[in-house]
Amino acid sequence: MARRKSNVGGYPTGRILFSLTLALLLIGACGLLAIQSKRLVTQVRESNEVRAFLDSDLSDSDRTKLAKALASEPFVVTDGSTPQIRYVSKDDAAREFIAETKEDFTQFLTDNPLHASYRIRLREDYFAEDKLKEVKESVEKLDGVFEVVYPENMVDNINRNITKIYAVMAGFALVLLVIIVVLMNNTIRLALYSQRMLIRSMQLVGATNGFITKPFLLRGLTQGLMAGVIASTILIILWYIALVSLPELGTLTDPLHLLMLAGALVVLGMLIGFLSTLQAVNRYLGLSLDELY
Structure with missing residues (x-):
């Protein structure tokens, strides 16, 4: 039986899309938690x-x-x-x-x-x-x-505890975002490893760096857009499923804020896809033939 030949420059689009969608879904869950926490804090403060x-x-x-x-x-x-x-x-x-x-x-x-x-x-x-x-x-x-x-003492205690909670949540969100960006950057770089010879071949025939980079960046933007839309859709569906089970959650989330979060995930996905692809392509553009091997 003849061995199936791999396509030159094969690119694991499905793997990239799956990884980026999961990363954006995790970020979206944290964002939704932050929105709910802010609304809950407002209700606690305004109930006094x-x-x-x-x-x-x-x-x-x-x-x-x-x-x-x-x-x-x-x-x-x-x-x-x-x-x-x-x-x-x-x-x-x-x-x-x-x-x-x-x-x-x-x-x-x-x-x-x-x-x-x-x-x-x-x-x-x-x-x-x-x-x-x-x-x-x-x-x-x-x-x-x-x-x-x-209630002076209650006001002081509530404000102090809320400040601590916000600081912990902000630190956790920042660390999580950095980890996800680094992981996605490495994933896209490894995916572009299979494209390194194609990039080198285009350089040898006289293609400019801008001409070589453009299709990769467009693909990175498209993947980020698709991942953002998929992650936003899943997040909204999960939210409404939770809302059916616990109607009380409706008081903690404004639909407008949920749509803004979904839009932010789409923008963030496109940004991660664009920047990670740009960094990976520029890295391979600067390597010599020996370094490519």
Whole structure:
């Protein structure tokens, strides 16, 4: 039986495409995790409330004016067009206090000493110690506000822990990206090893470096584009499968951010394919015949 001849300049396109797709899928998974983490952090920060305690003698009309004034402030979270402000009466405050402390002060006090209050959810931009102090001072200047309090220790702890988490995630993502780029660069270089004689032959017949390099770069761009599209498609499909199983995940990812991530994977795939191919081709263009062997 005759031995099958290998094509001159045979190129393992399928292997390159498979490797690059897996690498981009891994990067995309990390990017999706980062997006979800950012959204989760936003929800945690915006779920905390600042309490504006009201004067005891505040009338209903003055309380309504105060609510409108608070709703117009830029630091208040809005759900659609609804400001996230809720009124807690003295009786509701008493019930909350009894439920939290398990102590019923109404048994030995004839008058409720607690103040009615507005519970205000702040935008994430204001979830910092200096910003919260500005909010406190601004709200306390409003007529009818007795005092403004917020959980200072909790705010400091949340911000400190979030900073540590972000630092660890950024370091891990950077190391992962470097490893993937190096591995893909070596993979494409090994793949182009089979093309070294073809490159040398083109040089011998007088082809310029630009003429030789162009088709390889176009192939690298095409492979990067295909790998990016495939990886993005797989990532989106896996995300929607997870969303069917756990609908709560929908609150952690904006579809627009998911599409932006998919576009970034396509661009990154093309960039890796282009640069890795360019570096490998330039390496073989500069080798002598002895070095090629």
